Amino acid sequence: ALIIYIIYRSSTKMGSVYHRIMFGMSFYDIIQSLAMSFTTMPMPTDMIYEQFEGLIIGTQASCRAQGFVFMFGSVSALTYNVVL
Numbered sequence: 001a002l003i004i005y006i007i008y009r010s011s012t013k014m015g016s017v018y019h020r021i022m023f024g025m026s027f028y029d030i031i032q033s034l035a036m037s038f039t040t041m042p043m044p045t046d047m048i049y050e051q052f053e054g055l056i057i058g059t060q061a062s063c064r065a066q067g068f069v070f071m072f073g074s075v076s077a078l079t080y081n082v083v084l
Contacts, residue, residue, distance in 0.1 A: 018084075035069040043063055
């Protein structure tokens with residue numbers, strides 16, 4: 001979030017290619033981190049997890065959604081990193 005803030009405070013803002021790439025990489029890194037921050041919450045409650053002690057309050061759909069958002073953010077951030 002700090003990089004996004006610095007980009008918007010700069011005089012060129014999103015005018016340079018470098019700033020656009022850094023913005024995209026930072027944005028998708030935030031998306032991936034948000035998906036990761038939910039940890040075990042989206043896991044389905046009807047399954048038995050002996051190794052996880054976190055809060056488990058999700059469904060199969062919420063687990064899939066978390067996986068999708070995590071992978072989308074990871075691949076997008078990686079793609080921006082390669083472009084950079």
